[in-house]
Amino acid sequence: MNAITLHRRALLRAGGAVVVAFGLGLRPRGAAAWTEKPVATDQVAAFLAIGADGEVTVYVGKVDLGTGVRTGFMQIVAEELDVPLARIRVIEGDTALTPDQGPTYGSLSIQNGGVQLRAAAATARRALLRLAAERLGADAAALRVEEGVVIAPDGRRASYADLVGGRALDLAVDANAPIKPPEARRVVGRAVPRVDIPDKVFGRFAYVHDLRLPGMLHGRPVRPPALGATAEAVEPDSVRHIPGVRQVVHRGGFVGVVAETEWAAIRAARELRVRWSDWAGLPDQAKLWEHVRATPVAQVQVTSERGDAAAAIGGAPRRLAASYDFPIHTHGSMGPSCAVAAFEGGRLTVWSASQATHNLRKQLALMLGMPAEAIRCIYMEGAGCYGRNGHEDAAADAALLAREAGRPVRVQWMRADEHGWDPKGPPHLVDLRAGLDARGDILGWESEAFIPKGAGGNVDLVAAELAGLPREGQIHPGNIIHNLALPYAVPAVKTTCHRLESTPFRPSWIRTPGRMQNTYANEAFLDECAAEAGADPVEYRLRLLPRDDPRRREVLERAARLAGWETRPSPRPDREGEVLRGRGVSYCKYELVRTYVAGVAEVEVNRRTGAFRVTRFFCAHDCGQIVNPDGVKAQVEGNIIHTLSRTLHEELSFDRRAVTSLDWASYRSISFAEVPEIVIELIDRPTERPWGAGEPAAAIVPSAVSNAIFDATGVRLRSVPFTAARLRAALQGA
Amino acid sequence: MSQTLALTVNGQAVRLTVDDPDMPLLYALRNDLGLIGPHYGCGLAQCGACTVHLDGAAARSCVLPVREAAGRHVTTLEGLGTPERPHPVQAAFIAEQAVQCGYCTNGMIMQAAALLARTPQPTEAQVKEELAGNICRCGTQPRVVAAVLRAARGG
Numbered sequence: 001m002n003a004i005t006l007h008r009r010a011l012l013r014a015g016g017a018v019v020v021a022f023g024l025g026l027r028p029r030g031a032a033a034w035t036e037k038p039v040a041t042d043q044v045a046a047f048l049a050i051g052a053d054g055e056v057t058v059y060v061g062k063v064d065l066g067t068g069v070r071t072g073f074m075q076i077v078a079e080e081l082d083v084p085l086a087r088i089r090v091i092e093g094d095t096a097l098t099p100d101q102g103p104t105y106g107s108l109s110i111q112n113g114g115v116q117l118r119a120a121a122a123t124a125r126r127a128l129l130r131l132a133a134e135r136l137g138a139d140a141a142a143l144r145v146e147e148g149v150v151i152a153p154d155g156r157r158a159s160y161a162d163l164v165g166g167r168a169l170d171l172a173v174d175a176n177a178p179i180k181p182p183e184a185r186r187v188v189g190r191a192v193p194r195v196d197i198p199d200k201v202f203g204r205f206a207y208v209h210d211l212r213l214p215g216m217l218h219g220r221p222v223r224p225p226a227l228g229a230t231a232e233a234v235e236p237d238s239v240r241h242i243p244g245v246r247q248v249v250h251r252g253g254f255v256g257v258v259a260e261t262e263w264a265a266i267r268a269a270r271e272l273r274v275r276w277s278d279w280a281g282l283p284d285q286a287k288l289w290e291h292v293r294a295t296p297v298a299q300v301q302v303t304s305e306r307g308d309a310a311a312a313i314g315g316a317p318r319r320l321a322a323s324y325d326f327p328i329h330t331h332g333s334m335g336p337s338c339a340v341a342a343f344e345g346g347r348l349t350v351w352s353a354s355q356a357t358h359n360l361r362k363q364l365a366l367m368l369g370m371p372a373e374a375i376r377c378i379y380m381e382g383a384g385c386y387g388r389n390g391h392e393d394a395a396a397d398a399a400l401l402a403r404e405a406g407r408p409v410r411v412q413w414m415r416a417d418e419h420g421w422d423p424k425g426p427p428h429l430v431d432l433r434a435g436l437d438a439r440g441d442i443l444g445w446e447s448e449a450f451i452p453k454g455a456g457g458n459v460d461l462v463a464a465e466l467a468g469l470p471r472e473g474q475i476h477p478g479n480i481i482h483n484l485a486l487p488y489a490v491p492a493v494k495t496t497c498h499r500l501e502s503t504p505f506r507p508s509w510i511r512t513p514g515r516m517q518n519t520y521a522n523e524a525f526l527d528e529c530a531a532e533a534g535a536d537p538v539e540y541r542l543r544l545l546p547r548d549d550p551r552r553r554e555v556l557e558r559a560a561r562l563a564g565w566e567t568r569p570s571p572r573p574d575r576e577g578e579v580l581r582g583r584g585v586s587y588c589k590y591e592l593v594r595t596y597v598a599g600v601a602e603v604e605v606n607r608r609t610g611a612f613r614v615t616r617f618f619c620a621h622d623c624g625q626i627v628n629p630d631g632v633k634a635q636v637e638g639n640i641i642h643t644l645s646r647t648l649h650e651e652l653s654f655d656r657r658a659v660t661s662l663d664w665a666s667y668r669s670i671s672f673a674e675v676p677e678i679v680i681e682l683i684d685r686p687t688e689r690p691w692g693a694g695e696p697a698a699a700i701v702p703s704a705v706s707n708a709i710f711d712a713t714g715v716r717l718r719s720v721p722f723t724a725a726r727l728r729a730a731l732q733g734a
Numbered sequence: 735m736s737q738t739l740a741l742t743v744n745g746q747a748v749r750l751t752v753d754d755p756d757m758p759l760l761y762a763l764r765n766d767l768g769l770i771g772p773h774y775g776c777g778l779a780q781c782g783a784c785t786v787h788l789d790g791a792a793a794r795s796c797v798l799p800v801r802e803a804a805g806r807h808v809t810t811l812e813g814l815g816t817p818e819r820p821h822p823v824q825a826a827f828i829a830e831q832a833v834q835c836g837y838c839t840n841g842m843i844m845q846a847a848a849l850l851a852r853t854p855q856p857t858e859a860q861v862k863e864e865l866a867g868n869i870c871r872c873g874t875q876p877r878v879v880a881a882v883l884r885a886a887r888g889g
Contacts, residue, residue: 065835066834066835066837066872067834067835068834193828193831194831194833196836197827197833197836198817198828200833200836200839201811201820201824201827201828201833201836201839201843202771202811202815202824203770203771203810203811203812203814203840204812205836206770207770207773207837209773209774210770212765212768243736243754244753261753261761261765262761262764262765263753263754263757263758263765264753332871333837333871334773334781334837334838334869334870334871335773335774335775335837336774336775381835383773383775383837383838383871384834384835384871384872386871412774414777415775415776415777415778415780630831634831634834634874634877637873637874637876638834638872638873638874639873641873641875641876642871642872642873663776663778663780664778664869665780669869669871670875672861672865672868672875672878672879673862673863673866675873675875675876677876678876
């Protein structure tokens with residue numbers, strides 16, 4: 001690594017810039033205070049501690065990405081232990097303190113993380129009651145707990161603090177420890193207000209962006225103008241005139257600046273003269289789908305097969321075929337990725353809003369050639385990420401710069417860094433064919449998705465890639481094969497994923513990865529089949545739903561009822577006048593094994609201009625047991641609005657060298673006026689297990705909109721985003 | 735050359751010494767004064783996360799040179815209200831749970847508070863119009879609108 005130090009004095013500038021802000025409790029646990037505790041997921045002490053004052057500390061590997069799940073975890077522990085919410089604090093995603101429960105993705109925080117936490121709390125409660133029974137000379141079954149105090153029938157009391165306060169809960173988790181039955185629950189199942197909202201509303205919430213360490217410098221990466229370019233020459237003299245600039249760091253394609261102040265770092269990153277090599281390895285965006293079809297296939301995965309679908313379609317009296325495509329997307333976090341890195345005594349501490357601090361630690365160890373044990377990654381909330389955005393990459397930038405600078409370094413990306421360099425949701429293309437009998441019933445269904453290889457895993461760090469440092473070198477777009485298989489009973493079906501060797505941009509997962517794109521293709525094409533059959537789209541689906549699972553039918557029927565669904569085929573017959581109205585339905589059983597969701601979109605279309613609005617969106621949602629109904633409702637709202645933004649507007653633009661949609665004008669997000677009225681019906685099932693809610697409702701959005709536009713106009717949109725220009729062109733061609 | 739500027743921030747007289755008077759106000763607020771309510775979102779006045787009040791009107795601090803704040807009154811989210819004395823919009827955001835990740839919340843509240851100062855009883859359409867330049871990626875928009883209308887009703 002080539003690091004040029006510009007100013008040798010390591011002093012904070014007097015009288016001006018830097019550091020006033022420590023009155024707000026922003027200073028974190030420092031790298032020096034490297035505490036350890038049990039973190040194995042089979043140990044109660046990995047999840048819970050009861051202090052001498054009776055305060056309960058919850059340690060979770062799943063983190064609150066702005067979803068409110070922290071409050072949900074607190075509810076679960078408050079319920080099982082009978083302690084007040086106000087006496088619980090939560091530590092998330094700290095590799096030195098919390099169990100590794102896997103990355104916070106896939107709508108698994110409550111479903112897996114919360115259920116593990118619940119088992120730990122239930123195990124602890126049972127042990128605490130046994131201890132109290134001995135202490136009080138009473139039968140454990142006769143004891144009750146109020147606000148962390150065990151009370152015997154004769155009124156004698158022993159608090160949790162009296163029983164174990166300050167000592168580790170040395171117990172193995174019993175996954176079968178009895179949990180509170182539904183009728184006894186007082187906290188779980190209630191709309192408890194989120195604990196983080198007051199601080200966020202009063203400007204007192206410290207995001208990772210707000211962390212300031214003593215002696216900390218500010219860094220900025222200087223990214224190449226082409227993804228694969230390297231820096232052939234860097235001219236540190238070009239930024240020597242900027243007061244406070246300390247270092248220019250350069251290795252291969254990795255270039256960064258470090259300065260005493262944030263503004264100096266920003267100016268230096270803008271003004272630094274670098275001679276970059278040329279590179280133009282991206283495909284022509286206008287021919288993206290040809291490029292996808294021509295990409296070598298690494299693996300063919302048949303995700304469902306029953307009967308001989310090809311023969312059934314070939315012999316069918318009516319045949320349909322269509323292709324659906326979904327473009328490359330960026331996460332578009334409101335706050336560009338940020339991290340702080342500090343080396344001390346041969347150890348590295350990184351504060352990051354990563355979804356997966358335990359994995360980030362391994363990635364940093366690989367890149368830096370350090371043992372993972374010498375690295376501690378601590379989660380601090382960032383802006384909502386909706387998947388693996390650039391947080392890990394900012395952490396890698398900060399670590400490389402801090403190592404060269406010899407002082408803690410904070411890196412926050414600029415907007416263009418975030419839009420240009422976060423990993424992308426890959427292009428997703430699905431071909432579908434169906435054969436129908438004379439009545440319109442489906443005889444055979446075939447689909448083929450063209451999507452990159454790989455699943456969940458670690459997304460390589462930009463800094464490692466640019467600097468030529470060690471990295472895993474695999475692509476991980478998320479589990480994008482899910483939900484290509486149908487949630488319906490079709491006599492002959494074959495669904496195939498052509499897993500491509502490569503994809504134009506470093507891929508990662510964005511909210512509902514693959515499940516949403518596959519459901520979009522399936523549910524829109526199924527609507528085409530229903531229209532061909534002359535059948536009502538809801539009735540057509542109900543006919544196809546397996547009868548052995550009443551929850552499937554219920555969610556669809558309740559969505560239709562909620563929307564006041566008028567039973568008739570699409571498109572609507574009376575398509576007169578300038579403004580056309582329509583409605584479309586969609587249904588999904590998430591990954592075919594969990595959360596059920598169904599929805600109805602209503603649209604208004606100006607048939608002359610193609611401009612349209614989604615006016616209302618109805619959604620019925622069954623994620624099993626609900627821990628916090630308002631939290632689930634907020635997630636469903638977020639899924640619908642975020643995915644509507646992706647459906648109506650979002651599409652990455654690029655030339656042969658790099659991303660060109662580098663701001664919110666060129667990569668549009670939904671505006672207030674475009675947000676529909678949203679009506680949600682949550683189906684709570686307190687006796688069932690809890691499933692995820694952070695993603696499933698997103699799955700139904702693009703198809704519901706495509707179906708509604710078809711209902712209104714008789715025109716089918718099969719390419720996201722559904723822009724007015726595309727609809728106008730389709731209307732003119734119809 | 736460094737330069738000293740005098741302004742009023744959240745009711746307090748402040749003297750800032752800056753290397754570059756063209757530095758956006760946002761960095762002075764966050765780094766020199768330790769005010770973490772306003773956030774960096776885009777640096778382009780496109781998203782609203784950095785919004786403050788400048789002499790009572792909503793302004794994007796990410797593009798406002800700090801020299802232009804000299805001699806003027808700046809209010810940040812911290813200065814708008816406190817848990818003990820919340821601004822009606824802050825209280826309404828809590829009542830409506832109108833926050834997810836909260837990174838955009840500063841801008842939503844500051845922009846809405848500026849609207850209510852001008853137009854105490856806005857229509858729903860006026861609220862949406864006022865917030866047309868504020869982006870939220872989490873999808874809190876319906877709750878934000880409900881919160882602003884609740885604040886206008888007096889809670």
